[in-house]
Every structure is written in structure tokens, then in C-alpha cells.
Amino acid sequence: MIYTFKLSGENLNLSKFEVETLFKTKCTRRGKIATCNLTQSPKKLKEIAERSALIKKIYKNNVKVWEFKQGRYKLREPTARPAFHPTGMKPKMARMLVNLTGAKKEILDPFCGIGATLIEAGVLGLKVSGSDYDPRMLDRTKTNLKYYKIKPKKIFKADATKLSEHLRKNSLEAITCDPPYGQSSTTSDKNLRNLFRSFMNEAHKVLKKKGRLVIIIPSKLKIPGLIPKEFKRLGKFDWYVHGGLTRQIVVLEK
Ligand SMILES: C[S@@+](CC[C@H](N)C(=O)[O-])C[C@H]1O[C@@H](n2cnc3c(N)ncnc32)[C@H](O)[C@@H]1O
Structure with missing residues (x-):
């Protein structure tokens, strides 16, 4: 039809x-x-x-x-969530990231921040796990998930560049994340590139075959040479945010 x-x-x-x-x-x-x-x-x-x-x-x-119903995200907009952080993602974008993974059962966000993607995935009925290297962010994620009555599978402290120390290899169906953009003066573009590279190598280890990684990459990082060759690139899409920021949404498959 x-x-x-x-x-x-x-x-x-x-x-x-x-x-x-x-x-x-x-x-x-x-x-x-x-x-x-x-x-x-x-x-x-x-x-x-x-x-x-x-x-x-x-x-x-x-x-x-x-x-679509107008105002359907109203109760989950950044200011409606009990725990706030300026980097918190809007629910529409978080929902889109989750959908692009094609996840049927569960999802991990290894840079979970205040938990925006986990909230949307939880609302959709997926099992959610989140990690971040900042324990204050993990507390915010827990507060937000509790508020929306989402019981996570696992919330844990981890450096995303060492993900395979925390998770079994070939075990995950889907990963999505919005890693830092490195706007602070302490993060050079070279360090940021290394962070993305190391993380994507780790993500490849813990994903199952055909599992997807949907990642936001700041436009200042050039894609050639950044993505591990082992991944198949299913798509790359630009999402203009404002004058200084365009996000590249990249969909990868193991
Ligand atoms: C842009 S924010 C994520 C925002 C998130 N999508 C949300 O809506 O809240 C990036 C997050 O990555 C975390 N982070 C930065 N470097 C990390 C690393 N190496 N391992 C794990 N988390 C890291 C920061 O603590 C921060 O919470």
C-alpha cells in the first residue's frame, strides 16, 4: 500500500x-x-x-x-525535567537519535549527561543503560529517570574511551550518544579527535554484529580518517543548531 x-x-x-x-x-x-x-x-x-x-x-x-500532536514533548522539555544541565538535549533530537539506532530491545548512552536519550528510549519501552565519567551527571540522570518512572538496567561511571572494560564484547544492540564538543579552552581539537576515535573503537568492540552506533560529531571534526574502518557508514546528516554549531549525525553499523 x-x-x-x-x-x-x-x-x-x-x-x-x-x-x-x-x-x-x-x-x-x-x-x-x-x-x-x-x-x-x-x-x-x-x-x-x-x-x-x-x-x-x-x-x-x-x-x-x-x-503528530503539537506539544507532545512538553512534559519532557529540558526545563520540565527535575535535573537540568545546559548541555541537556531537547527531547525531539533525543527521540530521533534513539529511532535511528533501530533498537528493538535495549540501548546504551555512554555520554549520558542528564539522560535525555535514556528518557526518550525509556518512554518507548526500551531497556536503558547509561554511563558518563562525571558522577554528578549520573546523579542527574538517575533523578530524571525516576521522575519519568523509568527503571534503568544500569547507570554506571565509565570513561567512554575504555568502554570494553565495563561491558562484554559483541553484546549490545544499539548505542547512541552526544559526546562533548570541546568548546572549553582546555580541550584542543586534537584531543577531541582522539576522544572520538578511541570511543568509536571501543563502541565497535561492544556492539553485536549489525548493531548500530548513532553519534553526533561536531562539524569542526572532519569525518575522513575519524571513523574506524570496521564500521559501515549508513548515513551522515547535518543538523544546523545556530550560527556557531552544526551537528553531524552519523549512523554506523558493525
Ligand atoms: C554534550 S554532554 C551530553 C549531553 C546529553 N546528551 C544530555 O542530553 O544530557 C557530554 C557528556 O559527556 C561526558 N563526558 C565527557 N568526556 C567523557 C568521557 N571520556 N567518558 C564518558 N563521559 C564523558 C560529560 O560529562 C557530559 O555529560
């Missing part, structure tokens, strides 16, 4: 990729409209659409069959 999707406009190829990941299909895109041949029942289609971050409307034969 042919359906057309009206996509959110931050990056239209990214929105199309989210649709393709959620509905496990390939679509064609013209401007803000993606066209897909779907096999799911109408009920299942709506269920999947409710999970999405970047679908605005769905039509069948030019009749609207689904539309």
Missing part, C-alpha cells in the same frame, strides 16, 4: 532515513514528501508513527491518516 509522508524540515534526508528505519522499507523523496510502499496494517502504521520524531503527517490516497 502506497503512503506519503510529510517530513520535518531540519534535514529532509535525515527525516526520510528515520521513516525508512522505523518502517523497514525504502522510500523516495521529493521536497518534503516521502513516498513509501508499506506492508504494515493501518493500526501498526499509526503505532510506529507515534514513535517517530520527524514525521509530521501521513496520507493514503491524499487522505490524511495520521498527524
Whole structure:
């Protein structure tokens, strides 16, 4: 059955990729409209659409069959969460990262901060684990997860560049994260590059075959030579935040 999707406009190829990941299909895109041949029942289609971050409307034969609800993230916006930090991610972006992993059961965020991705993954019913090297951030994550009644599988202190000391190899279905951008004067671009490289090597060790890493890489870090060759790159999408900051959202598969 042919359906057309009206996509959110931050990056239209990214929105199309989210649709393709959620509905496990390939679509064609013209401007803000993606066209897909779907096999799911109408009920299942709506269920999947409710999970999405970047679908605005769905039509069948030019009749609207689904539309996103305005204000659906209101209760989980950064200022609504009990524990706040300026680096805390907005729920729409966190939801999108989780969706791009294609996770069915569980997910890890090894730079979890205040837990934005874990909140969205928990709301979707996934088992969530988070780590960070800053214990104050871990406390914030725990406070936030408790507030939203999400019971994590594991919250632990770890340097993400040594992840395989904490987790079994080939054990994880999905990882997503938003590592630091290195805007503080103490973090040089070279150190930041090393942090990303070392972390991605570790992520490759602990992921299962076909497991995905969805990572935000600041645009000042050039991608060639950064991503371990062992990963297959499924996509790279730019998300403009403001004048000084564009995020590169990179989807990798083991
Ligand atoms: C940009 S923030 C993450 C924000 C998070 N997505 C959220 O919404 O709260 C980056 C996080 O990485 C953590 N971090 C920095 N270097 C780390 C490392 N080597 N290992 C683990 N965590 C690290 C910081 O403590 C910080 O919480």
C-alpha cells in the first residue's frame, strides 16, 4: 500500500532515513514528501508513527491518516525535567537519535549527561543503560529517570574511551550518544579527535554484529580518517543548531 509522508524540515534526508528505519522499507523523496510502499496494517502504521520524531503527517490516497500532536514533548522539555544541565538535549533530537539506532530491545548512552536519550528510549519501552565519567551527571540522570518512572538496567561511571572494560564484547544492540564538543579552552581539537576515535573503537568492540552506533560529531571534526574502518557508514546528516554549531549525525553499523 502506497503512503506519503510529510517530513520535518531540519534535514529532509535525515527525516526520510528515520521513516525508512522505523518502517523497514525504502522510500523516495521529493521536497518534503516521502513516498513509501508499506506492508504494515493501518493500526501498526499509526503505532510506529507515534514513535517517530520527524514525521509530521501521513496520507493514503491524499487522505490524511495520521498527524503528530503539537506539544507532545512538553512534559519532557529540558526545563520540565527535575535535573537540568545546559548541555541537556531537547527531547525531539533525543527521540530521533534513539529511532535511528533501530533498537528493538535495549540501548546504551555512554555520554549520558542528564539522560535525555535514556528518557526518550525509556518512554518507548526500551531497556536503558547509561554511563558518563562525571558522577554528578549520573546523579542527574538517575533523578530524571525516576521522575519519568523509568527503571534503568544500569547507570554506571565509565570513561567512554575504555568502554570494553565495563561491558562484554559483541553484546549490545544499539548505542547512541552526544559526546562533548570541546568548546572549553582546555580541550584542543586534537584531543577531541582522539576522544572520538578511541570511543568509536571501543563502541565497535561492544556492539553485536549489525548493531548500530548513532553519534553526533561536531562539524569542526572532519569525518575522513575519524571513523574506524570496521564500521559501515549508513548515513551522515547535518543538523544546523545556530550560527556557531552544526551537528553531524552519523549512523554506523558493525
Ligand atoms: C554534550 S554532554 C551530553 C549531553 C546529553 N546528551 C544530555 O542530553 O544530557 C557530554 C557528556 O559527556 C561526558 N563526558 C565527557 N568526556 C567523557 C568521557 N571520556 N567518558 C564518558 N563521559 C564523558 C560529560 O560529562 C557530559 O555529560
